[in-house]
Amino acid sequence: MANRLDDGTPLPDESGVEWATDRAFRLSAAVVLSAFAVLAAIGVLSATSGAAGLPFAGVMEAIAAQLPALGVESSLSARQESILFQIRLPRLVLGMLVGGSLGMAGAAYQGVFRNPLADPYLLGVSAGAGFGAVLAIGFGLDLGWGPFGAVPAAAFIGAMVAVSASAAIARSSGSAPATLLLGGIAMAALFAAAQTYALQQLSETRAREVLSWLFGQLNTSGWDQILILGPYVLVCGLFLMTYRRHLDVLRVGDDEARALGLKPSRVRFGIIAASSLLTAAAVSVSGLIAFVGLVVPHIVRILVGHSYRVIVPLSALMGAAFLAFVDVGARTIVAPSELPIGVITSFVGAPFFVFVLWRGDATTT
């Protein structure tokens, strides 16, 4: 910018004010484009790596061939095409949706609780959703209503119970960031125990099935689960994108936010409900995948700043990229067999959590 010096300090002329106010809370196009570029690069990496090596050019041609207007012909064999379209791409898209959901939900929870350690997993939301989903998958509990399927509905109720309880525990025992997590740990332990008990009541094969889902996995064939998850991501994502502005107002505390004209409890309820629904939907299709909601918003915060208008959308994009990337590892590290993706995110996330505590970031949102 013309009114800046090379080292970024503003020149003392008047237009500096305009420049700063115009830039306030804005998400720069360059940052969004870079995020999409990273996402696309990881998408290509994912589509071309795996047991059946698909060539880069072939993959590009096959995708372009889906759009008849381009007049491109695929050079892949029929078998390769079916691997690409029935296995690789659905899994890639599902991974991106789940990762984006968890990243975005984590960012929103952090804003709502003014707590940088908040994460769907650490708040016990995932465990609550998991327990609900186990009841639905293993026992056929059907709380589905209207457009909500049985599994997401049960998961959502479990998620809301968990997050409300964690928040209540935190409120009653002080405002330190750690108390919210202690509430979350208590909830996670409770739901894990309930889950174990529930699993014990199932037959062995049924239990193994539920358990493998619970570990966190993206094993899919076809596009069914994407059709389940997609609408939730769309609706909750739009909701959080619209209301993320309020998260920046909440950063000055409830009293000041109220004096500025916000209704903190209403905002908080709406955003918690949307984030929990998003988490529940993600857990319904992919089981428990930990730490994405902690790691991703943190990295975004370090790279591009503290405004939730920036953090929420970028956490969605980077969460998608992160999980898609981790999934490449899950598929290839011990090929031809697979690692559960939740195991890898925990291997990455747990040390990162320690790093966050060590750096002392735990108190700044």
Place this chain on the structure above:
Amino acid sequence: MIGSAEVQAPTVALACSGVKVAFKGREVLGGVDLELGIGEWLGLIGPNGAGKSTLLSAIAGLVSYDGAVALSDGRAPSARDLSLVPQTPIWPSGMTVAEYVLLGRTAHLSWLASESRSDRRVVASVLRRLNLERFADRMVTNLSGGEAQRVVLARALAQQTRILLLDEPTSALDLGHQSAVLELVDELRRSDGLTVIAAMHDLSTAARFADRLVLINEGRLVADGEPGSVLDAGLLSSVYATQLTVRRLDSEIVVLPAPRTHRNRLDDQTADRRSNNNAHDGIRQEST
């Protein structure tokens, strides 16, 4: 035409009637009646814990209360009618001054919208007006006390309200910055026709800036009037539970603690300390 329009124009900016606040069953404000004229600077004074901040919070709608707070048209005030400069603002890390001041536009935005060009223009002009141009891009956590106070004031002005509530706005500032900030508020009040309610700690400063003082003690209104009448040595000494003297220097009113006696200073420092403690205890007991 002129006559009738002027006679019927409202002169009251805000009225409190029977405002009561209780926290956990303990009464903090016990029925405050107060009328505030347009363009007036009302100073709320009283010892710590008397209920000054609570009254401001009730007027701002931050605590629930019995009774009524109403504007001249009978509406309860919202964040578009009054803005608050808190006593100890929370400074979010990684937020620029421009962003912080932009938060002042919150009440003017609908739920779905975000700030428009005109909102940003309001912020730019407020920053310019308070000589904060150089700070627009700086993080709010890297400001000195005086700068920070001007930034909170800027946020309140960006709210574009007719009434400004200040909760001990200068308690963290040195003398020079204190009067600079208050002079600024006074200037804005005169130029923009703002009405100011300020809880003020320092009685002499309150007398200098406020048109009218309201003395609150134990949640009740004890005195209300011009500084000259409210700042009465006997009344203040009983309310503050310590000996105070009031002096008039030219047009200024100065409130001072009673002079320390020679004996206290030289002969018996322990006794001195003890009597000071007693004075503090007195205030603390008032406040609890």
